[in-house]
Amino acid sequence: MLEIKNLHASIEDKDILKGINLSVKPGEVHAIMGPNGSGKSTLSSVIAGREDYEVTKGEIVLNGEDLEDLAPDERAHKGIFMSFQYPVEIPGVTVTNFIKTAINETRKANGLEELPAKDMLKKIRATAELLEIDRKFLSRSLNEGFSGGEKKRNEIFQMAMLEPKLAILDETDSGLDIDALKVVANGVNKLKSEDNAVVLITHYQRLLEYIVPDYVHVLHDGKIVKSGGAELALELEEKGYDWVK
Amino acid sequence: MSKYTEDDLKKELETKEYEYGFYTEIEADKFPVGLNEDIVRAISEKKNEPEWMTEWRLDAFKIWQEMKEPDWANVTYQKPDFQNISYYSAPKKKPELESLDQVDPELLKTFEKLGISIEEQKRLSGVAVDIVMDSVSVATTFKETLAEKGIIFCPISEAIQEHPELVKKYIGSVVPKTDNFYAALNSAVFSDGSFCYIPKGVKCPMELSTYFRINEGGTGQFERTLVIADESSYVSYLEGCTAPQRDENQLHAAVVELIALDDAEIKYSTVQNWFPGDKEGKGGVFNFVTKRGLCETNAKISWTQVETGSAITWKYPSCILKGNNSIGEFYSIAVTNNFQQADTGTKMIHLGKNTKSTIISKGISAGKSQNSYRGLVQISPRAKHARNFSQCDSLLMGNECGAHTFPYIEAKNKSAQIEHEATTSKIGEDQLFYCNQRGIDTDKAIALIVNGFSKEVLNKLPMEFAVEAQKLLEISLEGSVG
Ligand SMILES: Nc1ncnc2c1ncn2[C@@H]1O[C@H](COP(=O)(O)OP(=O)(O)OP(=O)(O)O)[C@@H](O)[C@H]1O
Ligand SMILES: [Mg+2]
Numbered sequence: 114m115l116e117i118k119n120l121h122a123s124i125e126d127k128d129i130l131k132g133i134n135l136s137v138k139p140g141e142v143h144a145i146m147g148p149n150g151s152g153k154s155t156l157s158s159v160i161a162g163r164e165d166y167e168v169t170k171g172e173i174v175l176n177g178e179d180l181e182d183l184a185p186d187e188r189a190h191k192g193i194f195m196s197f198q199y200p201v202e203i204p205g206v207t208v209t210n211f212i213k214t215a216i217n218e219t220r221k222a223n224g225l226e227e228l229p230a231k232d233m234l235k236k237i238r239a240t241a242e243l244l245e246i247d248r249k250f251l252s253r254s255l256n257e258g259f260s261g262g263e264k265k266r267n268e269i270f271q272m273a274m275l276e277p278k279l280a281i282l283d284e285t286d287s288g289l290d291i292d293a294l295k296v297v298a299n300g301v302n303k304l305k306s307e308d309n310a311v312v313l314i315t316h317y318q319r320l321l322e323y324i325v326p327d328y329v330h331v332l333h334d335g336k337i338v339k340s341g342g343a344e345l346a347l348e349l350e351e352k353g354y355d356w357v358k
Numbered sequence: 359m360s361k362y363t364e365d366d367l368k369k370e371l372e373t374k375e376y377e378y379g380f381y382t383e384i385e386a387d388k389f390p391v392g393l394n395e396d397i398v399r400a401i402s403e404k405k406n407e408p409e410w411m412t413e414w415r416l417d418a419f420k421i422w423q424e425m426k427e428p429d430w431a432n433v434t435y436q437k438p439d440f441q442n443i444s445y446y447s448a449p450k451k452k453p454e455l456e457s458l459d460q461v462d463p464e465l466l467k468t469f470e471k472l473g474i475s476i477e478e479q480k481r482l483s484g485v486a487v488d489i490v491m492d493s494v495s496v497a498t499t500f501k502e503t504l505a506e507k508g509i510i511f512c513p514i515s516e517a518i519q520e521h522p523e524l525v526k527k528y529i530g531s532v533v534p535k536t537d538n539f540y541a542a543l544n545s546a547v548f549s550d551g552s553f554c555y556i557p558k559g560v561k562c563p564m565e566l567s568t569y570f571r572i573n574e575g576g577t578g579q580f581e582r583t584l585v586i587a588d589e590s591s592y593v594s595y596l597e598g599c600t601a602p603q604r605d606e607n608q609l610h611a612a613v614v615e616l617i618a619l620d621d622a623e624i625k626y627s628t629v630q631n632w633f634p635g636d637k638e639g640k641g642g643v644f645n646f647v648t649k650r651g652l653c654e655t656n657a658k659i660s661w662t663q664v665e666t667g668s669a670i671t672w673k674y675p676s677c678i679l680k681g682n683n684s685i686g687e688f689y690s691i692a693v694t695n696n697f698q699q700a701d702t703g704t705k706m707i708h709l710g711k712n713t714k715s716t717i718i719s720k721g722i723s724a725g726k727s728q729n730s731y732r733g734l735v736q737i738s739p740r741a742k743h744a745r746n747f748s749q750c751d752s753l754l755m756g757n758e759c760g761a762h763t764f765p766y767i768e769a770k771n772k773s774a775q776i777e778h779e780a781t782t783s784k785i786g787e788d789q790l791f792y793c794n795q796r797g798i799d800t801d802k803a804i805a806l807i808v809n810g811f812s813k814e815v816l817n818k819l820p821m822e823f824a825v826e827a828q829k830l831l832e833i834s835l836e837g838s839v840g
Pocket of ligand 1: 149150152
């Protein structure tokens with residue numbers, strides 16, 4: 114599904130990604146771990162197409178299509194979703210209105226009719242229930258005054274609504290309490306299928322107990338320095354990053 | 359403050375199509391350019407006005423001649439040559455086109471985005487229409503319902519003939535002829551406009567919209583509106599149109615007077631979309647409007663406006679809170695793009711005790727435009743315990759536009775409570791990327807952010823107007839960040 118080949122990216126002439134290779138197939142869960150500042154968020158932003166970053170070398174291919182010339186919204190229409198490490202506030206725009214717009218814009222781009230309001234309502238309710246989100250929450254301004262955990266849960270709510278092919282979750286577990294973590298992990302697991310894939314960026318083994326990855330990669334200074342199975346995460350937890358550098 | 363909720367989503371399902379009224383067209387008829395006493399007399403004669411009205415106009419003309427065009431507003435423009443304007447032109451037949459293929463495609467695109475029906479598109483762009491019968495019956499039922507309640511809603515020219523005692527008593531009572539240059543000019547030469555009277559204790563059962571008024575094509579350059587809500591009555595009045603209004607007349611100087619007698623309430627909503635000029639700023643309408651309402655005891659007046667049009671806007675819908683416990687409200691969204699200039703705001707004049715006013719102003723500037731809020735809150739010595747809350751928020755797009763706030767406060771009574779808040783924000787790259795990532799393109803993202811920013815004001819508009827106003831904001835700002 115996703116093929117990243119020798120990806121180099123920089124911002125303001127500072128090289129951050131220095132040759133990433135990653136291959137994600139449908140149905141797989143990949144975890145990316147690595148110390149602060151190693152380039153994890155940069156990698157997700159570059160996949161999502163953020164224009165502040167310059168791709169200096171290499172390519173990102175989604176289902177056989179090179180993403181180079183696609184704008185972030187076009188990539189989203191192709192099924193890429195990124196849960197933000199720091200979700201952004203949009204005052205005056207409710208959670209409901211935002212997700213409704215996102216879904217309908219994506220449908221339009223894919224040649225579909227807008228989702229009828231009653232189906233939208235049904236879907237919003239079902240998803241809110243799955244993620245144990247209070248209805249009142251859906252009428253609040255997007256991310257405005259949300260607690261750290263609420264912001265993350267809201268990101269997963271949007272993911273569940275949009276049903277992406279490739280979901281990149283950037284530290285979605287940070288800031289979640291233990292109960293919330295279970296709810297979110299449960300949500301992600303329910304939505305997993307043979308046709309979609311998940312890339313989890315995390316610092317903690319704990320999330321990986323609930324969402325078991327097929328592969329774990331360690332990112333260090335803009336390169337993947339080690340890859341392995343789920344057991345690699347345990348080892349890292351024990352030994353720290355010095356061990357793989 | 360209410361927000362877009364699940365319930366709103368449900369309501370959206372039920373939102374009905376906007377119903378447009380119909381209008382009959384009168385033969386084209388225009389006076390030579392220039393203004394003098396004879397022209398003023400001729401206008402009055404043309405309308406078959408009674409002597410007192412002619413005298414009133416002539417008096418206004420004398421006053422106007424003594425006045426100077428004001429230049430304190432934060433706008434710059436080539437002053438119109440008042441002797442080079444024709445002061446009377448009956449609603450003119452637009453050149454008839456045979457099909458929509460002959461219409462400017464840009465204009466059609468805009469219509470489409472606004473969701474205006476094909477028939478309506480034809481009407482607005484001057485293509486021959488054959489099906490107006492539906493609207494005729496709508497308009498007729500509408501008139502009957504109003505008549506049953508004793509509500510008068512007609513062109514002001516008709517009111518001068520049929521209800522002279524009301525017009526005579528109230529015209530110029532809130533905006534005197536001497537008020538300002540444009541008001542004096544309007545008083546001398548006003549073409550037509552609306553008159554509305556709600557009898558004592560009557561709650562007007564529907565929104566009164568100029569769409570429904572018969573015999574009123576183009577609004578004319580010098581529109582005059584008079585709304586009187588008698589004791590304990592209520593009316594919600596809608597003015598304007600979201601469809602782009604092109605007009606060969608560059609100068610527009612309207613006067614609107616509202617009178618809310620004891621315990622009455624008037625809600626006056628405007629969506630204004632005059633042609634703002636092209637991308638270089640050429641050819642737009644100059645809009646100099648005087649709008650003012652008078653509140654007697656326990657009365658309430660709310661002005662809500664969405665301004666997206668005009669090259670120059672000079673407009674301060676105001677309230678004179680004369681009666682004790684009366685309430686004035688002003689909710690405004692003003693969008694400027696390209697080379698537009700807007701200087702708009704309100705005056706809240708607190709004369710009575712326990713009077714209360716609220717001002718919420720949202721200014722959105724893009725392109726090379728200038729957007730100014732100018733507000734006056736005046737508390738007179740006898741206005742004990744008067745309260746005002748003002749909030750002025752500005753949203754900027756790009757680095758070439760400007761937002762300015764000029765709040766004036768004159769409090770002459772120590773018990774007054776006045777609160778003023780102001781914010782300025784910019785649409786952030788982070789916000790745009792976040793929206794983009796969720797599949798929302800940049801134009802749509804701006805619309806969403808702007809709608810969120812304007813929410814408190816949009817919520818004050820009647821439902822069908824609010825939906826249109828949202829679309830309008832979207833269109834006005836398209837391509838403004840890129
Ligand atoms: N806009 C920017 N300007 C300058 N440097 C940047 C910018 N964005 C990221 N960087 C730098 O790139 C490096 C990688 O940052 P990134 O956010 O990708 O790290 P991370 O692995 O996600 O870290 P964390 O675990 O703390 O979230 C850091 O050194 C960061 O300072
Ligand atoms: Mg990060």
